[in-house]
Amino acid sequence: MNTKQLDRIHTGKGFIAALDQSGGSTPKALLQYGIQEDRYSNEEEMFERVHEMRTRIIKSSAFDSKHILGAILFENTMDRFIDGQLTADYLWEEKGIVPFLKIDQGLDELENGVQLMKPIPGLDDLLKRAVQKNIFGTKMRSLIKEANPEGIQKVVEQQFIIAKQIAGYGLVPIIEPEVDIHSADKGQAEKLLKHELSTQLSALGKDVKVMLKLSIPTEDNFYSDLIEDPHVVRVVALSGGYSQAEANDKLAHNHGLIASFSRALSQGLSDQLSDDEFNAMLAKSTKDIYEASIT
Template identity: 65%
Template sequence: MNIVQFERMKKDDGFIAALDQSGGSTPKALESYGIPKEAYSNEEEMFQLVHEMRSRIMKSPAFTKDRILAAILFEKTMNMKVGDKYSADYLWEEKGIVPILKVDQGLADLENGVQLMKPMPNLDTLLIQAEERHIFGTKMRSVIKEANETGIKTLVKQQFDIGKIIWDAGLVPIIEPEIDIHMHDKEKAEEMLKQELLHHLTQLDPEYQVMLKLTIPDVDDFYLEVINHPSALRVVALSGGYSRNEANEKLSRNHKLIASFSRALSEGLNARQSDDAFNTMMDQSIQSIYEASIT
């Protein structure tokens, strides 16, 4: 584990840029970027186009360590290059930004009000490869759709069980139990989730550290107890379908909670923009998210 990166993630101001759209979400990301499905004929072409989008973001003069702590990469992105360097090396060596890898393989079917992560039979191999590519940490997502105590307990246990495997492999896990922003009993689910998170954080051996990626809560500062827990290296927020303005406004009311935005980060970017227009939009987006993250 890179101690310099660890201390940066623990102490520095900034936010995490989520550049980890998977195969299921890539077409929508490309469409938002101005590239329709008709522009590519297969998955390989699709991923090449999204890598070009991600590379343009990473190369932007607005995309710097002054405001961005880390970036989350998709597995294919980790194994592709930005310029003449693999993506993680480009981020850290050229930008001073910590590289993180999405490791989950998608969501299982809904059961007990939640979608657990699908099995990850190749996780050990992926973690070895991640270390070879100089990745600092990982991210894995599951989703809560209902305030179902059984489902939430099972979901959080799965996240922490796999998180321990990731820590033992030398990487820092980001545990992401997303709560669907459209659910009618969101506050009740948040209460259940917080209690489970605190239970599992307290049960961790003192040497274990995890990061958490959570939906912005309805009650301001609701997760402060989680944020201040000694086993929580950092707690970050996903935009969850909110617009950038709405996500920033909600985030700014939650002290010590920082952003890890994907759609809200790339909102307004377009493949046809000139470099000046693209970089200006990036700068405005990054600055607004940064300001919301340092409250």
């Protein structure tokens, strides 16, 4: 584990950029960016367009270590290059931004009010490659739709089983049990979730480090004790479908919680913008998200 990167994520001021839409969400991400499906004719071309979009974001003068601590990539991006350097190396060496990798394969069917992660075949091989490509940590997402104690317990158990496997490679896992912002009993689901997270954290070996990526809680500062937990490097928040303005407003009310936004970060960015317009739009977004993250 790179101690310089660990220190930056643990104590640095800023937020984590989530550039990791993949698989089924890729056409949607491209569409939001203004690239219609007629601009690519197969998966390889689609991923080319995505990498061009990600490269434009990463190389932008607005994408800087003053505001951004880390960036979450997906596997295809990890394997590609920016200006002749692997993406993770470009992020760290040229930008001072810590690289993470999304490792999950999407969500299983809804059961007990939750969606567990699908099995991740070949995970050990992927983690070995991540280490070789200088990735610092990983991210994996589950989804909680109802305050169902059995379902939430299963979500957290699955996350921690895989997190320990990841930590065994010297990587820092981001555990992401998202609570659906539209859930009718969101606050109650968060109470159950916090209890399960605390239980699992207390059972970890003393040297195991994890991160948590959580929906912005219904009750302000609800996760402050998790932020203080010695196993937790950082607690980051997902935007979860809120607009950037809404997400920033809610985040600013939670001391010590920082952003890890995807859609809310890329909101308004478009293939049609000139470089000056693109950089100005991204600069405003990073500044606003940064301000909400340092409260």
